[in-house]
Amino acid sequence: MASLKTLLYLGICLSAWIITTADNNFVPKAEQVHWVSLDFKTILTWTTKPSNYTYTVLYSGDEGNWRESPDCIRVSESECDLTNYLVPFDRTYSADIQTEPASMHNDYDLDLFPHTYSLTFNPYRESNISAVKFTVEDAGEGRAIVNITDPLTSVHQGGKQLSIRDVLRKDLKYKISYYKSGSTGKRDITSDTSMAEVSELDAEQSYCFMVAAYIPSRKTTQLGAWSLQQCTHGHVPQEWSLGAWVGGVFILLTVLIILVTVTVLCCKCCRQRNKTLHTPQSSALV
Numbered sequence: 001m002a003s004l005k006t007l008l009y010l011g012i013c014l015s016a017w018i019i020t021t022a023d024n025n026f027v028p029k030a031e032q033v034h035w036v037s038l039d040f041k042t043i044l045t046w047t048t049k050p051s052n053y054t055y056t057v058l059y060s061g062d063e064g065n066w067r068e069s070p071d072c073i074r075v076s077e078s079e080c081d082l083t084n085y086l087v088p089f090d091r092t093y094s095a096d097i098q099t100e101p102a103s104m105h106n107d108y109d110l111d112l113f114p115h116t117y118s119l120t121f122n123p124y125r126e127s128n129i130s131a132v133k134f135t136v137e138d139a140g141e142g143r144a145i146v147n148i149t150d151p152l153t154s155v156h157q158g159g160k161q162l163s164i165r166d167v168l169r170k171d172l173k174y175k176i177s178y179y180k181s182g183s184t185g186k187r188d189i190t191s192d193t194s195m196a197e198v199s200e201l202d203a204e205q206s207y208c209f210m211v212a213a214y215i216p217s218r219k220t221t222q223l224g225a226w227s228l229q230q231c232t233h234g235h236v237p238q239e240w241s242l243g244a245w246v247g248g249v250f251i252l253l254t255v256l257i258i259l260v261t262v263t264v265l266c267c268k269c270c271r272q273r274n275k276t277l278h279t280p281q282s283s284a285l286v
Ligand SMILES: *[C@@H]1O[C@H](CO)[C@@H](O)[C@H](O)[C@H]1NC(C)=O
Pocket: 035, 036, 037, 038, 126, 127, 128
């Protein structure tokens, strides 16, 4: 009984000692933990204060077991790329950032050091989608073909770099926003595929297009970043290229110069003829 009491006291003293020394030698805790995710590349970031401590990141999916992220064991940086571990994408993941002494002995009890838990994150539902690249071609008869390049993720599977279409499949749609050049009214269409036809355009007009990935099945982060704008030229400006304009102006100028020259020459002729006609008459009158 006495020995049990001694053991208990010893235990209390030891924990108190560890806690007080921990307090004395400030042990930093990861703060402001955020998920940053673009095109399914997912990085956990946090802030720290300079110290001799390092951080180990653990993660778990759907409240399963905690696993150490092999790339982020006792790191001194304040970020951890978890892209390759958060698979399958459509799961709810949590992370735990654990502070550890830089020189680690096996007999440390890690639970005595601070942990910071992240909010949960589901890459499939929350990763942002970057601005896409696309081309637009005038297909005649008031139609335009929009050809969108699905952004690539940094995830490789079976030697292939996956695109966001490989990940999202049928859930990936595109929002195409367009307006007639010089007007403010915008129209929107949604396309299920990466190639879309926009019809009922005014054939003679120029139109400008913008595209963004659109995932209506999500509750938040449905829309990706908007692309840069691409415009068609409409039919009239397309036939009148820059060369045609220069040529047209040149011909017009030539015609004008000829006209002016002819007029000037004619007038001179007329005046001269008038003079030769008038002079004898006037002298005859005098
Ligand atoms: C997605 O982008 C928005 C706006 O830039 C940003 O506030 C948010 O933190 C981003 N989300 C992720 C998971 O990166």
